[in-house]
């Protein structure tokens with residue numbers, strides 16, 4: 309959608325056009341418009357993302373003059389092994405879609421990460437966990453780790469996608485650990 313367009317953030321959101329921001333060649337990236345709507349709706353002064361991918365969250369925050377802290381396995385941060393480095397007030401969380409899209413050594417070079425940060429990202433990459441149960445366990449370990457790091461009254465927004473393989477549904481929404489209080493986000497439609 310174009311700049312300046314207002315979206316209403318309801319319990320179901322739709323961004324038919326991705327818009328600008330992030331890198332649309334980084335597969336599985338999300339629309340910057342979703343993040344902008346979250347920032348505006350919750351009046352977020354600072355947003356944190358520990359699986360930032362192509363940097364959509366930073367782009368959205370920058371465009372609204374909001375600060376951000378972004379990390380990823382591709383740039384020295386392993387959520388499976390490292391402590392969450394901040395006391396975040398708002399986390400956006402967008403994990404891999406199981407192994408539908410492989411990130412390490414596909415979207416970026418594992419050798420580069422090894423030489424820059426001293427670890428092989430393929431060993432901790434959630435998108436390289438072959439079995440569904442192992443993936444769910446790792447995904448939920450990351451959820452709980454981030455939830456525990458939140459400041460009192462903090463929020464975490466989670467973007468996941470259900471997947472189907474050989475006609476069978478694997479539901480990340482169903483399997484996702486949901487600590488804290490779930491919020492149904494419905495605001496009045498905004499019209500320009």
Ligand SMILES: C[S@@+](CC[C@H](N)C(=O)[O-])C[C@H]1O[C@@H](n2cnc3c(N)ncnc32)[C@H](O)[C@@H]1O
Nearest residue numbers: 337338359361362364381386387404411433434
């Ligand atoms: C769906 S993508 C995020 C896309 C991002 N929201 C965007 O718009 O570009 C999931 C990300 O999780 C990262 N990831 C996978 N395992 C990780 C781990 N153990 N620690 C940190 N990041 C990890 C991948 O490198 C990938 O960039």
